[in-house]
Amino acid sequence: MRRTLGIAAPVALLLTIAAFGSLPSSAAAHRGQAPEAGSTAITGVLVELEDRPISGVEIGVSQEGVDIGTDTSDEAGRWRVEVPGAGTYQVTLNVGTLPEGVGLRNPDLATLDRVRVREGIEKPVRFLLGERRVERVSVTERLANLTLEGLRLGIILAVASIGLSLIFAVTGLTNFAHGELVTFGALVAWFLSTGAGGPGWPLILATLVTIPICGVLGYAHERLVFRPLRRRRSGTVALIVVTIGLGLFLRNWFLILFEGRPRGYDEYTVQVGLDLPLVSPRAKDLAIIAAGAFVLAGYALVLQRTRLGTAMRAVSDNRELAASSGIDVDRIIVLTWSGGAALAGLGGIFAGISDNVQFDMGFGLLLLMFAAVVVGGLGTAYGPLVGGLIIGISSQVSTYWISTKYRLAVSLVALILAVLLRPQGILGKKERIG
Amino acid sequence: MDFVEVLASSLRAALGPAAAAFAIATLGLNVQYGYTGLLNFGHVAFLMTGAYGTAITVDQGGSLWLGIAVGLAASVVLAMIYGLPTLRLRADYLAIVTIAGGEVLRVIIRSGGEDSLTRGVFGIQGFANEFFDLNPIANGRYGWGRFSFSERSLWVLLVGWVLFALLAALVARLVHSPWGRVLRSIREDEDAASSLGKNVFVYKLQSLALGGAIGAVAGIVIAIERQSVNPDSYLPVGTFTAYALLILGGAGTRLGPFVGSLTYWFVIEFTDSVLRQGQTNGWIPTSVIDTTDLGAVRFMLVGLALMLLAAFRPQGLLGNREEVLLDAR
Numbered sequence: 042m043r044r045t046l047g048i049a050a051p052v053a054l055l056l057t058i059a060a061f062g063s064l065p066s067s068a069a070a071h072r073g074q075a076p077e078a079g080s081t082a083i084t085g086v087l088v089e090l091e092d093r094p095i096s097g098v099e100i101g102v103s104q105e106g107v108d109i110g111t112d113t114s115d116e117a118g119r120w121r122v123e124v125p126g127a128g129t130y131q132v133t134l135n136v137g138t139l140p141e142g143v144g145l146r147n148p149d150l151a152t153l154d155r156v157r158v159r160e161g162i163e164k165p166v167r168f169l170l171g172e173r174r175v176e177r178v179s180v181t182e183r184l185a186n187l188t189l190e191g192l193r194l195g196i197i198l199a200v201a202s203i204g205l206s207l208i209f210a211v212t213g214l215t216n217f218a219h220g221e222l223v224t225f226g227a228l229v230a231w232f233l234s235t236g237a238g239g240p241g242w243p244l245i246l247a248t249l250v251t252i253p254i255c256g257v258l259g260y261a262h263e264r265l266v267f268r269p270l271r272r273r274r275s276g277t278v279a280l281i282v283v284t285i286g287l288g289l290f291l292r293n294w295f296l297i298l299f300e301g302r303p304r305g306y307d308e309y310t311v312q313v314g315l316d317l318p319l320v321s322p323r324a325k326d327l328a329i330i331a332a333g334a335f336v337l338a339g340y341a342l343v344l345q346r347t348r349l350g351t352a353m354r355a356v357s358d359n360r361e362l363a364a365s366s367g368i369d370v371d372r373i374i375v376l377t378w379s380g381g382a383a384l385a386g387l388g389g390i391f392a393g394i395s396d397n398v399q400f401d402m403g404f405g406l407l408l409l410m411f412a413a414v415v416v417g418g419l420g421t422a423y424g425p426l427v428g429g430l431i432i433g434i435s436s437q438v439s440t441y442w443i444s445t446k447y448r449l450a451v452s453l454v455a456l457i458l459a460v461l462l463r464p465q466g467i468l469g470k471k472e473r474i475g
Numbered sequence: 476m477d478f479v480e481v482l483a484s485s486l487r488a489a490l491g492p493a494a495a496a497f498a499i500a501t502l503g504l505n506v507q508y509g510y511t512g513l514l515n516f517g518h519v520a521f522l523m524t525g526a527y528g529t530a531i532t533v534d535q536g537g538s539l540w541l542g543i544a545v546g547l548a549a550s551v552v553l554a555m556i557y558g559l560p561t562l563r564l565r566a567d568y569l570a571i572v573t574i575a576g577g578e579v580l581r582v583i584i585r586s587g588g589e590d591s592l593t594r595g596v597f598g599i600q601g602f603a604n605e606f607f608d609l610n611p612i613a614n615g616r617y618g619w620g621r622f623s624f625s626e627r628s629l630w631v632l633l634v635g636w637v638l639f640a641l642l643a644a645l646v647a648r649l650v651h652s653p654w655g656r657v658l659r660s661i662r663e664d665e666d667a668a669s670s671l672g673k674n675v676f677v678y679k680l681q682s683l684a685l686g687g688a689i690g691a692v693a694g695i696v697i698a699i700e701r702q703s704v705n706p707d708s709y710l711p712v713g714t715f716t717a718y719a720l721l722i723l724g725g726a727g728t729r730l731g732p733f734v735g736s737l738t739y740w741f742v743i744e745f746t747d748s749v750l751r752q753g754q755t756n757g758w759i760p761t762s763v764i765d766t767t768d769l770g771a772v773r774f775m776l777v778g779l780a781l782m783l784l785a786a787f788r789p790q791g792l793l794g795n796r797e798e799v800l801l802d803a804r
Contacts, residue, residue, distance in 0.1 A: 215567040270786060278514060278566055279785045282722065285715055286781025293771040293778065301767075408578060411571050446586040453575040453582075460572050461560045 081126055083156060083164045087118040094118030095143060095170060099135040104128060113138075127160040134168050143170055185319040187438045193326050193395060195413075195433025196333035201388025202410040202425040203340060204259070204381020210357030210420040211370075211377050214267065214280050218288030219385060219410065220403030221295070226255045226386020227393035227402060228299055235307040244308045248390050252383045259382025263375050288404070295400040303397035329391045336387065337426055344422055353377060354422060408449070409436075412456035418466025427467050431455075481748040483621035488744035489737045492628055495635030496696040498736035501720045502642055503689030508718075509726035510650055511682040512662030516570040517557065517577030518690055519713035523706075524550045525691025526698035527584060531592060533602035542602070543695055550691035553580075554684040562679045574711055585706035598705035606699050631700045638696070639733070642689055647729045649685070658682055662727075712774065719777050722784050725794030734792055743773050 083102055087095040094117050101111040102122040109130065112120040124130060133152045136145060145151055146169035158164045205219045232239045233247035242250075266287070270280060309325045344350035355363040356373045364370045385403075392402060399405075409432060410425075417428025436452045443451065459466065488494065500522055507513045528546030533539055561572050587595040612626040624632065649655050657678050660668040669675045698704050716739075724735025747769055790796045 215570070217570075266782075273786075275786065279789055281514070281567060281570060282718065282785040283782050285718070286778040286783075286785065289712070289715055289778030289781065290775050291778075293774040296771040297768045297775075408575055411575070415568075415571065444586070447582065450579045450582045453579045456575050457560070457572055457579075460564065460568055464564065464568060 080123060081158055081160055081162060082121055082123040083130060083132055083158060083166060084119070084121040085132075085166045085168065087114045087120065087168060087170060089143060089170050095140060097138060097140065099138040100168075101133045101135065102130050103133070104130045121163075124158055127158055130156045130158060132156050132166055139170075145170060182319055184438065184441060186321065187441055188434055189320050189322050189326065189330075191434030191437030192430070193322075193330055193433070194437060195430035196330055196337070197388050197391045197395065197429075198406070198409055198413045198433050199426045199429030200333050200336055200391065201385050201406065202414050202429060204378075204385045205410055206414045206417070206420060206425045207353070207357065207377050207381050207422065209414075210422070211353065211360070211374050212267065212271070213277065214284070215277075217281065217284040217407070218291060220401075220405070220407035221288050221291040222255065222258065222382045222385035222403065223389035223392070223406060223410075224292070224295055224400065224403035225258055226251055226389035227398045228295060228389075228400075229254055229386070230390045231299075231304070231306060231393065231398045235304070244306055244394070248387070251390065252387055255386030256379040256383040258386075259378040259380070260375060262382065263378040267378075268371070268374075292401055292404055299398075299400045301400065303399040303402075305397050306393060309394055325394055329395060333391060336384070340384075341423070349373075349376065357420060357422065408456070409452050412452045412459075414466075415456055415464075416459045416466055418469030421466065421468040424466050424468045431467075477752065480621050481745060481752065483619070484748045485741045485745040487618075487622045487624070489741040490632065490636075491624070491740070492631040492635050492696065492700045494736050494740040495632055495639055496693045496700070497717070497720060497740070498639050498732050499635070499642060499696060500690050500693035501717050501724070501732035501735055502639065502646060503686040503693065504717050504721050505686075505726060505728075505732050506646060506650075506658075506689065507682055507686035509721060509728070509731065510655065510662060511658045511679060513562070513679060513683060514566045514570045515557075515573050515683065515686070516711070516714055517573030517575075518686075518717055519709045519711065520557075520573075520577035520580050521550045521553060521687040521690030522694030522697070522713065523577075523581065523584070523704075523709035524553045524687075525694035526704045526709075527593060527599075528691070529695050530599040530602045530698060530704040534594075534599050535592075539603060539605040546695055547688050547691050550687045551684050554687035555680070557687075558680045558683045562676055562683070574714075577709075577711065577714070581706050581709055593706075596706065598703055600703045603699040603702050628700070631696065635696050635700075638692060642692065643729065643733065646685075646689075650729075654678075654681075659727075715781070716777060719781050719784075721791075722789065723780065723791050725791035728791075728793045728795070731791060731793050738792065739777075743776070746776060747773060 085100065087098055089095060094114075096114050096116045096118060098114045098120075099111055100114065100120045100122065102109045102124060104124075109124055110122040112122045114120040122132075131152055131154055134145065136148075136151055139145075150168070153166055153168075156164060156166055201223050202219075204222065205216060208214055208216055208219075230244065230247045230251040233242050233250060234244045235241075266283070267280070270283065275283075315321055315324060315327075342350075344354060352363070352368045352373050353376075355366070355368055356370055356377075360370060363373075389403060392406065396402075413428035413432045414425050415428065416431055417424030417426065432452050432455060435455060436448050439451045440448055500518070503521065504515070504518050507515045507518070525546035528549040529539070529542035532542035532545045537545075557573060557576055561569055561576075564572065584593045585596055587593045589595060589597050593599075607627060607630070610626060610630040612630055614626050616623045616625055617629055618624055650658065657668060657673050660671075660673075661675055661678060665675055668678075720735035720739045721731060722735075723738055724731035724733065750769060750772065784791065
């Protein structure tokens with residue numbers, strides 16, 4: 042639908058310009074046939090797209106509800122209605138008299154409301170005919186498309202922010218540098234697939250290689266930075282400031298490496314929307330939603346059905362109790378960091394496919410990810426899924442009523458409201474917040 | 476390597492109008508975080524409110540002095556809006572919500588069109604002529620070589636540093652009064668302060684308002700110096716920089732903001748100059764770092780400094796290890 046709109050609009054515009062451009066000539070042609078010089082009338086020529094004249098169509102002229110006159114278009118498509126004098130008239134094309142297969146290009150313009158006629162002038166007006174190309178976008182279609190876009194954004198947020206919530210759950214750290222893990226994934230995949238000087242692999246291969254690389258970065262975070270700090274008993278605030286500094290450091294390093302302008306992946310860049318019943322997603326949107334859902338399902342499976350998942354849930358519930366029951370907490374923490382970073386990187390690749398790759402794309406998503414995690418429940422395992430979908434869908438659908446400039450503000454207001462009204466989030470337990 | 480030039484340039488940055496403004500901003504943050512322990516990560520919004528309050532008032536026809544009053548009042552209102560819902564939250568939630576609140580405000584300011592009240596992305600310019608009309612310094616450059624200022628910059632920096640001195644003295648008096656002692660007790664142990672009958676919430680709100688108003692003064696100084704306000708000058712990285720300055724100098728100390736700002740600007744400009752000279756002399760190949768990357772290198776250093784300070788020397792240059800919040804749980 043969006044594709045046909047994209048073609049119809051410029052075509053209609055061009056034809057309107059052409060119509061106005063050719064009006065003098067049609068008026069001149071008319072004047073050659075006009076009955077008396079100095080008569081006041083409204084005239085027109087009805088033609089289709091390839092200048093095929095349409096005859097037998099009734100045109101009516103009225104003024105403030107009073108019928109002035111009608112005419113029927115002749116074999117050349119011409120029609121003419123005389124009017125008593127200067128003034129403003131309404132010209133209506135009787136769509137019932139249109140031949141089979143021909144319609145008004147824009148059905149809303151069956152009546153031209155303010156045709157101003159000057160004394161002694163034959164005023165030409167134009168009705169654009171042709172196959173119906175201009176489809177009005179129905180409310181349902183628009184909302185359905187926005188919801189689908191929101192679903193895509195929500196899945197990206199969910200996948201990317203699992204790490205944020207789980208790391209808080211097992212170590213109590215609010216990582217303000219989590220966005221950089223997301224950016225890192227997108228950048229590495231970019232280098233492997235599209236970057237000059239890189240191997241130029243297909244994006245899917247690059248993704249499969251990038252995911253474990255991101256896991257290694259997460260491992261490095263834990264072993265090199267945060268475990269030593271935990272051993273030194275650094276407080277919550279100190280750790281937060283460390284993550285702020287780390288984020289600043291990484292972000293600007295990415296800026297030096299990748300430069301400031303946004304760039305896309307070689308494959309899957311420009312795609313046209315598919316013409317489905319209600320919606321018109323791009324193929325990559327569907328792919329991201331499917332792949333993301335698959336990953337999230339796998340995540341849930343690991344959490345519920347494997348020993349590792351059970352151990353993770355135990356540590357996030359109560360670290361001391363888990364340790365006393367024999368779980369190697371340090372190993373769980375390392376695995377959580379690696380897994381969380383890998384998922385964040387995958388989320389970054391999804392975001393890069395969906396839009397563009399940029400040095401601060403993760404930081405831009407960070408506030409949205411905080412919103413998703415807080416709304417869903419900071420420190421819960423499934424909170425990011427619930428919160429991500431809520432934030433993603435609500436922020437996209439809200440653009441139906443609110444300008445897109447405010448889209449980020451909408452999510453942040455949701456975050457603030459969540460913190461005020463239900464700080465533990467949808468899935469959180471009430472005692473978590475102090 | 477022209478060390479004289481590098482030194483002169485660095486001194487100029489350390490004493491210049493921007494350093495004075497940053498010192499004032501950090502002073503405000505010191506009240507909120509250094510003395511009361513509020514992890515306010517939306518501080519840059521106070522600078523923005525002060526600056527925009529002033530600029531919009533002048534743009535709509537008021538005088539600059541009225542504008543300054545409006546800017547200060549607006550920042551106190553912002554402190555109320557920030558504080559009322561969030562002051563009972565834990566540190567990390569307060570951090571998240573204050574960043575979010577600041578960004579919401581910035582997005583709203585940014586979204587207007589050219590004819591709107593805030594003029595959206597175009598910003599407002601040229602509103603500070605009344606200030607420069609008062610400049611008693613004659614035209615010319617004052618100083619030696621690179622370490623020199625135009626009469627405009629000199630005027631701004633004089634006013635800025637005098638303002639800083641006055642405000643710092645005020646803050647020092649307040650902090651060593653009974654009111655200030657309550658603030659510091661809140662920082663150390665909120666429950667203990669509350670159990671002694673102090674209305675912790677009201678004290679926190681007052682601390683937020685005072686720190687916010689001081690932040691607004693800083694924003695106004697910067698806006699007057701540049702004669703321009705623009706929403707993209709008030710990104711979260713401004714707050715992070717203020718934290719870096721504060722922790723560097725020593726949070727919760729009287730001279731911390733001063734030392735922090737001086738040191739930060741000196742070191743940053745020093746590094747910038749050395750790198751630039753290294754490029755022109757060919758020591759650093761442009762493939763590694765080119766001129767457009769200088770800003771990024773600067774922020775990498777800020778990030779690194781924040782990490783190292785928070786981990787190894789949370790009390791900064793002047794601070795007292797026992798008094799430092801960074802160590803607390």
